[in-house]
Amino acid sequence: MATFAAFSNTDILQDLRSRVSASAVVTDPAELKKYSYSENMTGEGAGLALAIVEAQNTADIQGALATARKYHIPIVPQSAHTSTVIVADGIPGSIILSTITMNHILEISKADSLAVVEPGVINGDLDQAARKQGMFYAPDPGSKLISSIGGNVSTNAGGMSTVRYGATKDNILGLKVVLADGREIKVGGRTLKQAFGYDLTQLFIGSEGTLGIVVEITVKLLPIPLGTPVMGMAFFPTMTQLAEAVAAIRISGIGPTMLEALDGNTVAALDTYRHTHYADNNESMLIFRIDSSTAETEALLEKMLTTHQGTHISVTTDPQAQADLQQMRRDMLPAVFAGQNHIMEDMALPLSQLAPMMDYIAELGAQLGLKIYTAGHAGDGNVHPTLVWPADEKDVPPKIVEALQAMFHKTLALGGTISGEHAVGMIKNQWNNAELGPDVDYLQHQIKALFDPMNILNPKRKIN
Incomplete structure (x- = not known):
């Protein structure tokens, strides 16, 4: 039976252009493809958006939403487009609503310990701006240098410092949000305590653009800690023993800022990528940081590491050496991903169940004949196993799917979640x-x- 469309793409685009800034609408096919697909996430044959709206302000967002309501078209919110779980890839015929050019730091208030930013501000840029005033923005996802605050809010991003300072949700005071019907609302505020009404701020954080479009974010800033920060590494025979050491450190009162775990496979990949020789130890690596260290905390830390079979312990207070250690952790992803297809997962466990999960992942890999690279933010129970297969195999092998499903079921059985910070x-x-x-x-x-x-x-x- 024939159907008769009530409108054409030309009609939609004409309406859209009438509602937003003159230069905001992008329809070039190359640009549509660039913003519609993320690497390794979507195929060539699906997901091409009808248009991109590069919003300059809230009015552009409201205009795009008006067109979407009129023609019943999906809106895909997007900022820096670094998501790994297909949160911001295009939907066929959709309007991608990009806030990446809404990237202004509107205020940094040292007196109120906060900053007000637009969603396109890059996480690392906000942190650097705050540090110039003796403050810092604590959340530091692995994508810190390229991901936006808006995207971090959308996914409730975590990171290496979550063990001490919490995830994005723990560092947001308030939001301005444009709802699907075009209304702009303000939730939360500038106070450190808020108890009035339902907590809609936390409802929008992690909602992945499904409830509204965030146009302004008020974040907490913290004073740069006094004292000398300490960073270092230690090696363990297995990831299970590393996890047991982390559990002890976590409840010791030391107050670590970073407790990052990398298994032997990951360490070997980093050696190849960075031309180092850490894999000579043939062991798992723990990278740790304490923001305010004392002789007492350092002694206690070393005791706990050695008690749990930690060896080759090294500690540094040199800023450049610390920066190199942090960069090594960030290099984990390109090191593991290089030259092969991959899926990096994101489960979080109760702290007491981290060691059993490490055991399970190792056993599962051996059982299915898979090489699994396991790393993660061990201090908060967040595990990132990466499963790989040859670059010339287009489809995901059945064993990879079987392993992922098994890990998800095991995580839930242990009281964990199958999405710790990637959404x-x-x-x-x-x-x-x-x-x-x-x-x-x-x-x-x-x-x-x-x-x-x-x-x-x-x-x-x-x-x-």
Whole structure:
């Protein structure tokens, strides 16, 4: 039976251009492809957006939403486009609403210990600006130098310092959000304590652009700690023993800022990438940091490391050496990914279950004949196993899928979550019922329907 369209793409684009800044609408096919796909996440045949709106201000966002409502078109919020779980890739025929040019630091208030920023501000740029005033922005995801604060809010990004300072949600005071119907609302504020009304600020954090478009963010800033920061590394025979050492350090009162774990496979990959020789130890590596160290804390740390079979312990207070250690941790991803297909996962466990999970991953890899690179933010129980297969194999091998499903089920059985800091996107949106249970799963859909009754905001991301 024939169908007759009520409008054309030309009609949509004409309406869109009438509602936003003159130069905001991009329809060049090369640009559409660039912003519609992320590497290794989507295929060539699906996901090409109809247009990109490079929003200059809130009015552009409201205009794009008006067109989307009129024509029932999906809106895909996007900023720096660094997501690994298909949160911000294009949907066929959608409008990608980019906030990357809304990148101004509007205020840094040392007196109030906060900053006000637009969503396109890069995490590392905010941190550097704050440090010039004796403050710093604590959350530091591995993508710190390239990911935006807006994207960090959308996914509730974590990072290396979460063990001490918390994830993004623990460092946000307030938001301005444009809802699907075009209204701009303000939630939260500038105070460190807030108890009035329902906590809508936390509802929007981690919502992956499915409930509204964040246009302004008020973040906490912290004073740069006094004293001499200390960084170092230690090696352990297995990741399980490393995890046991981390558990002891975590509750010791030392107050570590970083406890990063890398298994032997990952260390060997880093050696190849950086031309080092750490893998000669044939062991797992722990990278640690204490922001305010004393002789007492250093002595206690060394005792705990050695008690749990830690060897080749080295400590440095040299800023350049510390920067190199941090960069080595950030180099983990390109080192492991180089020359092969990969999927890096993101589970978080109760601290007491981290060691059993490390055992399970090693056993699973041996059982299925897979090489698994396991690393993560051990101090907060966040594990990132990376599964790889040859670059010339286009499809994901069945054993990889089997291993991922097994790890997810094991994580849930141990009381953990299958998304610690990378969000859900379209990679894990079918697991809501398994992790949350049917009642909470249903409630999630009710919340979505309340905020976005036409289902135009990032549909099928976060929840399916």
